[in-house]
Every structure is written in C-alpha cells, then in structure tokens.
Amino acid sequence: MSLGFLEGAANWLAELTRDRPVRRILDIGSGPGVGSCVLASAFPGAVIGAVDGSAPLLERASARAARLGLGERLVVTQQDLPDGLDLLEPADIVWASRVVHHLGDQEAAVRRMAALVRPGGVLAIAEGGLSLRSLPRDIGIGRPGLEARLDVAQQDWFSEMRAAQPGAASTAEHWPGILADAGLTPCGTRSFLVDHTAPLDARTRAVVVGWWGGIRERLADQISAEDRATVERLLDPQDEEGLYRRPDLFVLMATTVHAGRATTP
Structure with missing residues (x-):
C-alpha cells in the first residue's frame, strides 16, 4: 500500500x-510495478x-507502464530472490520496498544489493515505520483497542514468517549499520x-479494505474468536x-526509508 508514500520517497531519492545523472534504476521485488512507475x-x-x-x-507491471505511457522505459526481469540479484546489471539507484524482510539472511541480501549500485549511486530500502491505523479505539462493535491487539x-x-524463510538468520535491524557493513556510506533515513x-x-477506502482482508488472512489463527468475529x-x-x-x-501510517551511497573512486 503506497497511498502517497512512494512519491515522497522518490522525490527524496532525486x-x-x-549531483549525478540517473540513467538506470532497479526496483527489486517490484510486484505489479506501482513503485517502478x-x-x-x-x-x-x-x-x-x-x-x-x-x-x-511482472505482466501487471508492464500493463501499468503501458497505460501510463512509460512502456518503453520499463524493462521487466523475472528473477527469484535473493540468488537472482547476482545476475542483474548495476544501476544508479537500487530500490527495495518491503522486500528485504522476506529474504532469509537480510544482511547478505543487502550486501548483494549494494554490489549492484554504481559508484556514487544509492541503495534505498524501505523497512520499518509505524503500522497502519484506520479506526478509532472504540468502533462500537467488539472490544475496544482492536488495532492495538x-x-x-x-x-x-x-x-x-521470518523464521520460515530459507536460510533465515537473526538480524539486529539497525538498517544504517547494515548498509555500512555492506560497504555503503549511510546518507540518511527518512x-x-x-x-x-x-x-x-472510494479508491482509498478500497485500498484499506484490501489491507484488512490481508490481516484476516494472516492473523485468523492468532487472534481471539471475539476479534475474528469483529474483523x-x-x-x-x-x-x-x-x-x-x-x-x-x-489512514495514518509511516514508512521509513534508509539510504546508503556507494563509494566514488
């Protein structure tokens, strides 16, 4: 769900x-291409x-780019992550939004992504922030405080989910430190x-309803019968x-982006 976050992040990357031309950008874990566009x-x-x-x-990403008149500038590549990272060509910006936490060894994945950044370029990863809030504490049905639970x-x-990923490794999620350990110079967190x-x-309401549908699917076995009935x-x-x-x-939420710059020779 972007609801405006991607535009702000893209402007920050700009x-x-x-101070340098940006000719090529990689959107790692692009999904249907919202961020790519x-x-x-x-x-x-x-x-x-x-x-x-x-x-x-990726087919949806191509269709989205075509609708927006961006078709020739979007190149889709099917690669399984993280191993497929090693097969990609370098870029001036490497962008990974809510992707790294799906990869077993997060630090190793960031190192692989850092290796794709051209000298002077930037790796930006969107991880963390504040969870979405969409309802008052007391909504008139069920027990108050549903979203907190x-x-x-x-x-x-x-x-x-993290423990079930292949090659899962425990990581202290200090993202600027992880970027530095990958050989990049941290250049900001926003x-x-x-x-x-x-x-x-109507559009934003539909996005929120979809988000709640995902909550129902993920958490059905982890919440009380009363909260399930409320959902x-x-x-x-x-x-x-x-x-x-x-x-x-x-809708009230925050997404955090951490950026690191590759060394210029």
Missing part, C-alpha cells in the same frame, strides 16, 4: 542524486528495471507519513458497521 515519473531520463519472481505480477498478533506472525482523514474517497463484520459489505460504510475510516 534530492540525494541531484512512480520512479519512472520522478526520473524521466532513467530506464527502470522491474525485478520480481512472479511472472503474473492486531499489532501484537502481527509481530508474532512476522517473527514466524520516514514518510501517509495521512488521509475521514471520510475516505468478519468489518469486512462484510452489507454490515452497517463495516469498512465499506463507516464514515470514520481513515
């Missing part, structure tokens, strides 16, 4: 690289390499706030208290 708009002189392991998602369950799910007040427009009601299009009809639905 500031970090304003934002980067293409922010860097009109660059070719964007969208890299992902999913062919259907979901945060705890989400952390447990995240730890289990958090981008997404703030959409109630009432939400089901929230996702029911016919329920007057549900997300489709609530006038108090909002």
Whole structure:
C-alpha cells in the first residue's frame, strides 16, 4: 500500500542524486510495478528495471507502464530472490520496498544489493515505520483497542514468517549499520507519513479494505474468536458497521526509508 508514500520517497531519492545523472534504476521485488512507475515519473531520463519472481505480477507491471505511457522505459526481469540479484546489471539507484524482510539472511541480501549500485549511486530500502491505523479505539462493535491487539498478533506472525524463510538468520535491524557493513556510506533515513482523514474517497477506502482482508488472512489463527468475529463484520459489505460504510475510516501510517551511497573512486 503506497497511498502517497512512494512519491515522497522518490522525490527524496532525486534530492540525494541531484549531483549525478540517473540513467538506470532497479526496483527489486517490484510486484505489479506501482513503485517502478512512480520512479519512472520522478526520473524521466532513467530506464527502470522491474525485478520480481512472479511472472503474473511482472505482466501487471508492464500493463501499468503501458497505460501510463512509460512502456518503453520499463524493462521487466523475472528473477527469484535473493540468488537472482547476482545476475542483474548495476544501476544508479537500487530500490527495495518491503522486500528485504522476506529474504532469509537480510544482511547478505543487502550486501548483494549494494554490489549492484554504481559508484556514487544509492541503495534505498524501505523497512520499518509505524503500522497502519484506520479506526478509532472504540468502533462500537467488539472490544475496544482492536488495532492495538492486531499489532501484537502481527509481530508474532512476522517473527514466524521470518523464521520460515530459507536460510533465515537473526538480524539486529539497525538498517544504517547494515548498509555500512555492506560497504555503503549511510546518507540518511527518512520516514514518510501517509495521512488521509475521514471520510475516505472510494479508491482509498478500497485500498484499506484490501489491507484488512490481508490481516484476516494472516492473523485468523492468532487472534481471539471475539476479534475474528469483529474483523468478519468489518469486512462484510452489507454490515452497517463495516469498512465499506463507516464514515470514520481513515489512514495514518509511516514508512521509513534508509539510504546508503556507494563509494566514488
């Protein structure tokens, strides 16, 4: 979910690289190409390499770029991560949004990504921030404080997901330190706030409903029966208290991006 975060991050990357031409950008774990197209708009002189392991998602990325008139500047490459990183050509900017935490050895993955950055270029990874909030503490159904309890369950799910990754290694997630250990010079950490007040427009509401659908799928076995019932009601299009009809639905979240620069000879 970007809801505006990607545009802010892309503008920051433009500031970090304003002293050099940016001709090639890699979007690692590009998915359907939302970030790739934002980067293409922010860097009109660059070719964007969208890299992902999913062919259907890369097809969506190509279709998105074509709709936006960016088709010739987006080159899709199907590669499984992290091993496929070693097969990519270097770039002036390497971007990885919420990707590294899906790779077993996060530090090794960052080292591989750092090796793809041209001298003077930047590796930027979006990891961490503040979880999405979209509802008041008391929503009138279920026990108050639902999102706070979901945060705890989400952390447990995240730890289990990390442990199940091939080659999983414990990592102290000090991202500037990880970038430095990968041979880069940390050049900043910035958090981008997404703030959409109630009432939400239809598009933003649909994104939030999709996010809650993912919560239901991930956390069904990790929350109480009472909270599961509340989530089901929230996702029911016919329920007057549900997300489709609530006038108090909002979006407040922050995504943190950490950047490191490759040494110039």
